[in-house]
Amino acid sequence: MSDKKPVIVYGASGYTGRLVCEYLREYNIPFIAAGRSAEKLNAAMKSNVAGIETADYEVVSVPHTVAALTELFKGASVVLNTVGPFAKFGGEVVQACLAARCHYTDTTGEQDWLITLEHEFGTKFANAGLLLAPGTAQMYTTGEIAAQLCLETPGLDTLDIAVFWGGSPTIASTQTILVNAAMAKAYYLEQNKYVEHQPDAGLYNLAIPGQHELALALPWGGTSHPVWFKQDPRVANVKVLGGVFNRALMLGVPQIVAAALEATKDMKPDERYAALAQTAAGVMNTMPPRENPRVNKSLDSVYASGPLGRAHCVIYGNSNYKQTGMLQAYAAAHLLQQPPKRVGFASGCQAFGHRELLGQLRSFGLVGKPVLTVHD
Numbered sequence: 379m380s381d382k383k384p385v386i387v388y389g390a391s392g393y394t395g396r397l398v399c400e401y402l403r404e405y406n407i408p409f410i411a412a413g414r415s416a417e418k419l420n421a422a423m424k425s426n427v428a429g430i431e432t433a434d435y436e437v438v439s440v441p442h443t444v445a446a447l448t449e450l451f452k453g454a455s456v457v458l459n460t461v462g463p464f465a466k467f468g469g470e471v472v473q474a475c476l477a478a479r480c481h482y483t484d485t486t487g488e489q490d491w492l493i494t495l496e497h498e499f500g501t502k503f504a505n506a507g508l509l510l511a512p513g514t515a516q517m518y519t520t521g522e523i524a525a526q527l528c529l530e531t532p533g534l535d536t537l538d539i540a541v542f543w544g545g546s547p548t549i550a551s552t553q554t555i556l557v558n559a560a561m562a563k564a565y566y567l568e569q570n571k572y573v574e575h576q577p578d579a580g581l582y583n584l585a586i587p588g589q590h591e592l593a594l595a596l597p598w599g600g601t602s603h604p605v606w607f608k609q610d611p612r613v614a615n616v617k618v619l620g621g622v623f624n625r626a627l628m629l630g631v632p633q634i635v636a637a638a639l640e641a642t643k644d645m646k647p648d649e650r651y652a653a654l655a656q657t658a659a660g661v662m663n664t665m666p667p668r669e670n671p672r673v674n675k676s677l678d679s680v681y682a683s684g685p686l687g688r689a690h691c692v693i694y695g696n697s698n699y700k701q702t703g704m705l706q707a708y709a710a711a712h713l714l715q716q717p718p719k720r721v722g723f724a725s726g727c728q729a730f731g732h733r734e735l736l737g738q739l740r741s742f743g744l745v746g747k748p749v750l751t752v753h754d
Contacts, residue, residue, distance in 0.1 A: 382453035383408040383436065385710045388471060389461035391422040393665050394485055397703030398458055399427050405711045408434035412450060415439060447474035456710045459484040463554045465491040466651065472499055481508050481713050485515040485702055488554065489600040490562035496605065496723045504722025513602035514709055514726040516701035517541055517620065519735060520693055521678040522603060522725055524748060526732035528682035528689040529612055531752050537613060538681040539603055540584055541620035542593060543698040545674045546666050564600035567608055567616040575600060580632055582619050587679055587692045594628040595619035606725040671696035687754035695745035708738045
């Protein structure tokens with residue numbers, strides 16, 4: 379038996395990584411906080427992780443190479459990856475997980491990254507008996523829980539999903555949004571085929587449960603849901619829109635993205651990435667404050683329909699980044715005690731069970747009881 383701590387949080391000094399560490403402490407799971415800078419990691423653990431003095435952890439700095447990451451991962455069981463954009467930085471981590479025989483999760487919603495993972499690594503991880511679970515995060519998993527609750531009613535084949543949250547994107551999220559918009563297409567699922575969202579459609583007006591004012595939404599890169607449900611025989615159509623409750627912030631997003639794309643359109647990929655990262659830093663260059671559940675609310679709404687039936691599920695919650703931290707920590711807790719429900723490429727719900735994940739979110743006071751209405 380290895381004496382290495384069983385869980386590694388890669389990117390632990392970032393906003394989301396800190397919260398993952400906080401919830402690993404809640405689950406009493408020993409972990410390694412890993413990243414490129416030991417100085418940043420130590421500072422983040424001591425200043426930004428509640429209760430860290432009672433956690434069983436160590437800090438390890440590591441170069442971002444397959445060889446170095448493989449050496450770090452050997453002897454561990456689970457790697458929780460928060461280093462994005464994942465399409466740029468995730469490949470080395472996934473390869474190292476496979477080489478070291480570790481389960482892999484991340485917090486991505488980058489649709490191109492999910493499609494790449496499924497095609498290039500899904501079978502390899504399945505053959506090794508390992509889980510490959512990208513997108514284990516509030517913006518994707520909580521909405522998937524609502525969708526899965528709707529799909530407990532047989533005969534529904536279409537999912538119309540809306541995801542909203544209160545607050546601002548982190549530095550890393552802002553960078554990912556710009557890079558993803560510039561360098562990848564966004565798809566929805568129609569009759570089990572990927573169809574590209576109209577790139578210049580602009581903002582969508584949505585009527586969402588619980589308020590009279592219309593909310594503004596975007597395809598947000600297409601999200602994880604169409605990829606996960608493409609292999610679900612019950613589902614043929616999936617479309618997702620999302621946004622923040624802050625209307626002024628939403629009005630500014632398309633303008634920022636359009637300006638960044640125009641300014642970098644003739645650059646080579648590496649130059650374009652660097653320019654977009656610089657633009658993102660100018661838009662969001664400070665860590666958001668710790669979430670306040672009275673301010674940072676979340677809402678996941680799913681309309682499911684079929685030829686002769688309909689269901690609607692709404693999950694009201696709070697603190698979307700805390701939800702993400704908890705979901706990642708529970709994934710580790712589950713994997714350390716028993717195999718996932720599915721190996722290879724799988725969503726959080728497919729790997730751990732949607733009702734199990736819902737129960738964990740509710741036990742930490744992060745979501746309310748789902749409001750489910752069924753007409754069949």
